[in-house]
Amino acid sequence: MRPSPGVGVSAAGDAEAAARPLFGGWARRLGRSANLLILGLLVVGSALLSPQFLSAQNMLNILRQVSVVGLIAVGLTFIIVGGGIDLSGGGVAVVAVVLVALLQAQALMVALVLPVLVGLLAGVVNGLVVVRFRIQPFIATLAVGIACEGVAFLLTDGKPVIITNTAIHWVGNGSLWLVPIPVAVYLAVLGAAAFVLQRTPFGYAVFGLGGNEDAARLAGVRTDLTRALTFVLGGGLSGVAGVIMAARIQMGDPGVSGGLVLDAISGTLLGGTSLLGGAGSIGGAFVGVLILEILLNVFNLLNVSYHLQLVARGCILLVALAIASRRRAQ
Amino acid sequence: MSGPGEAAAGVPRTAGAERGGPATWLRRAQHLLVFLVLVLLSTTLSEYFLTLENVMNILRQVAVVGLLAIGATFVVISGGVDLSVGGVAALGSVVVALTAGWPLPLVLGLPLAIGTVMGFANGVIILRLGIQPFIVTLATGSIAEGVAFYLSDGNPIRFENAMVTGLGKGYLGPLPVPGLIFLTAIVAAGLVLSRSVYGYAVYALGGNEEAARLSGMPIIRYRVITYTLGGALGGLGGLVLAGRVGIGDPTVGAGFGLALDAVTPVLIGGTDLVGGSGTMVGTFFGVLIVGMLNNIFNLLSVTAYWQMVAKGGIILVAVYLGYRQARH
Numbered sequence: 001m002r003p004s005p006g007v008g009v010s011a012a013g014d015a016e017a018a019a020r021p022l023f024g025g026w027a028r029r030l031g032r033s034a035n036l037l038i039l040g041l042l043v044v045g046s047a048l049l050s051p052q053f054l055s056a057q058n059m060l061n062i063l064r065q066v067s068v069v070g071l072i073a074v075g076l077t078f079i080i081v082g083g084g085i086d087l088s089g090g091g092v093a094v095v096a097v098v099l100v101a102l103l104q105a106q107a108l109m110v111a112l113v114l115p116v117l118v119g120l121l122a123g124v125v126n127g128l129v130v131v132r133f134r135i136q137p138f139i140a141t142l143a144v145g146i147a148c149e150g151v152a153f154l155l156t157d158g159k160p161v162i163i164t165n166t167a168i169h170w171v172g173n174g175s176l177w178l179v180p181i182p183v184a185v186y187l188a189v190l191g192a193a194a195f196v197l198q199r200t201p202f203g204y205a206v207f208g209l210g211g212n213e214d215a216a217r218l219a220g221v222r223t224d225l226t227r228a229l230t231f232v233l234g235g236g237l238s239g240v241a242g243v244i245m246a247a248r249i250q251m252g253d254p255g256v257s258g259g260l261v262l263d264a265i266s267g268t269l270l271g272g273t274s275l276l277g278g279a280g281s282i283g284g285a286f287v288g289v290l291i292l293e294i295l296l297n298v299f300n301l302l303n304v305s306y307h308l309q310l311v312a313r314g315c316i317l318l319v320a321l322a323i324a325s326r327r328r329a330q
Numbered sequence: 331m332s333g334p335g336e337a338a339a340g341v342p343r344t345a346g347a348e349r350g351g352p353a354t355w356l357r358r359a360q361h362l363l364v365f366l367v368l369v370l371l372s373t374t375l376s377e378y379f380l381t382l383e384n385v386m387n388i389l390r391q392v393a394v395v396g397l398l399a400i401g402a403t404f405v406v407i408s409g410g411v412d413l414s415v416g417g418v419a420a421l422g423s424v425v426v427a428l429t430a431g432w433p434l435p436l437v438l439g440l441p442l443a444i445g446t447v448m449g450f451a452n453g454v455i456i457l458r459l460g461i462q463p464f465i466v467t468l469a470t471g472s473i474a475e476g477v478a479f480y481l482s483d484g485n486p487i488r489f490e491n492a493m494v495t496g497l498g499k500g501y502l503g504p505l506p507v508p509g510l511i512f513l514t515a516i517v518a519a520g521l522v523l524s525r526s527v528y529g530y531a532v533y534a535l536g537g538n539e540e541a542a543r544l545s546g547m548p549i550i551r552y553r554v555i556t557y558t559l560g561g562a563l564g565g566l567g568g569l570v571l572a573g574r575v576g577i578g579d580p581t582v583g584a585g586f587g588l589a590l591d592a593v594t595p596v597l598i599g600g601t602d603l604v605g606g607s608g609t610m611v612g613t614f615f616g617v618l619i620v621g622m623l624n625n626i627f628n629l630l631s632v633t634a635y636w637q638m639v640a641k642g643g644i645i646l647v648a649v650y651l652g653y654r655q656a657r658h
Contacts, residue, residue, distance in 0.1 A: 085465070087586075133650045136603055138464045139411075140646065142590060147642025153635040258585065262472055265465070275465060307484055310476030317469035318455070325459040 075234030083277030096242025101252020119239020172247025210277025409605030416588030422568020427578020449561015498573020536605025
């Protein structure tokens with residue numbers, strides 16, 4: 001990887017990579033508790049600003065929204081920690097959204113699983129072009145994402161397809177005991193992903209890859225395979241996010257990808273994952289996405305126009321970048 | 331990483347090296363080859379293709395993307411990338427529509443000024459935070475697009491202003507005015523890139539920033555200038571675009587679609603995404619190739635959705651070929 005043009009980026013990155021095993025523990029804990037503080041303040045402030053905020057209905061709403069963006073963010077965390085980036089999450093998710101609608105007459109398992117497989121396939125394409133053809137991840141995934149959006153529009157001829165299958169509605173809006181199904185899926189994925197990233201050889205390999213690729217290779221990590229797998233994982237999770245989104249909005253709408261990727265990236269970076277790779281956590285991504293979605297929810301409750309929210313989203317991403325850059329400098 | 335040998339030596343490619351060397355000529359000839367094949371193909375596909383009217387039509391259609399691609403050439407050669415130009419162009423076009431009744435210098439100047447400020451902000455933020463340009467411009471681009479949506483309430487705004495529409499769809503003799511603007515701009519930009527101190531600096535920034543720094547080059551200033559130039563051309567693109575359709579449209583950025591459209595011809599033109607090499611001539615042919623492809627798609631009535639899929643594929647192929655060339 002070529003260091004990005006910027007002042008002292010590569011030096012800071014090396015220092016960070018070197019420091020991780022020694023100081024990673026407390027630095028990360030500090031970062032996380034700062035985020036928890038922000039989260040606490042945000043909840044209290046939101047409750048004061050809007051009485052509806054703390055209603056059970058609104059809380060469930062936030063959690064459902066968090067699960068869609070959060071699933072993409074889980075995949076992104078793997079990819080970014082491994083030193084890559086994936087801008088195709090929105091496009092991949094929207095293909096899955098459309099597929100769920102088109103397959104709704106089939107068996108439930110087919111309608112729910114096939115879109116995820118297609119997401120995995122998109123991830124394979126991303127992984128292949130990145131490791132085999134050595135195309136920079138941001139442009140490769142941007143191109144794949146746009147192609148995916150094109151496919152989604154092609155599949156439905158540009159028109160949204162209503163989902164009438166009530167079993168699919170249940171997936172999006174039903175609950176297991178008290179936990180909404182999207183949230184249950186998200187929490188299960190969170191747990192599994194945190195375990196894989198922090199406790200398995202694959203997880204170590206991903207950290208090694210993002211921290212110092214040459215060192216990882218010399219230590220026996222199959223770097224290309226590992227990197228490709230992070231993209232496959234990201235594609236699959238974007239597919240899952242798309243399935244849940246389709247079930248929630250009960251429509252296969254090819255135009256819903258807007259903002260998904262940006263939100264997922266913002267959430268991941270807010271959670272302390274470094275864009276240079278080699279540092280980050282699944283728990284951080286969870287808190288980051290939660291912070292982001294609560295902010296957006298408050299904007300909604302305060303009737304901030306959708307268009308101003310677009311501006312705010314960009315600003316939030318900039319703030320996340322500034323925080324990440326400051327964290328690195330320390 | 332540029333030509334053979336140069337990458338290993340770590341010497342930034344200069345315009346002097348650009349001129350010589352069989353490898354560079356081969357590279358240039360390659361676009362020419364693709365270009366000629368496309369012309370032949372198009373003529374056999376449709377007899378309408380090689381009419382003066384259609385050629386001028388293509389020139390008119392490529393003008394906006396071409397203007398953005400000029401900026402992208404500087405930015406990419408310097409080792410950066412700017413994904414915000416689509417949002418900047420959208421904002422520019424909306425501002426033109428909203429201010430169409432104001433005094434002419436303001437109508438023409440505001441979109442340029444906004445683009446310049448956005449580009450300047452891009453440069454400062456990228457250098458200040460030391461963060462990859464693609465993500466910073468992703469953020470600023472979505473802010474610009476959001477502001478465009480906010481100002482227009484999400485709706486296209488029709489406007490009347492003879493001067494602006496003249497810039498967008500007027501003709502000087504057989505030549506479309508936007509095409510003329512594009513041609514003038516790209517010739518000027520080509521001269522700046524290959525003949526000026528600033529142009530050499532752009533190659534040096536992308537080729538070997540450390541060497542450029544050690545040789546006493548004010549690299550921060552040159553980088554900021556490069557992004558500012560890209561932003562200003564984005565604003566100009568928005569102005570011409572608004573004039574072409576007589577509408578200020580917040581959706582023209584198409585997420586990051588337009589920014590990608592602006593980078594595609596640069597990559598097709600042989601400019602390597604890692605920076606340090608590339609030519610404005612390459613970008614010119616890249617713009618024509620993309621314009622002709624779109625024209626062929628339209629003549630064959632390929633739907634917009636297929637064109638989106640094709641767009642993704644074309645970029646991947648262009649970047650891959652650039653990578654292979656850089657390696658050999």
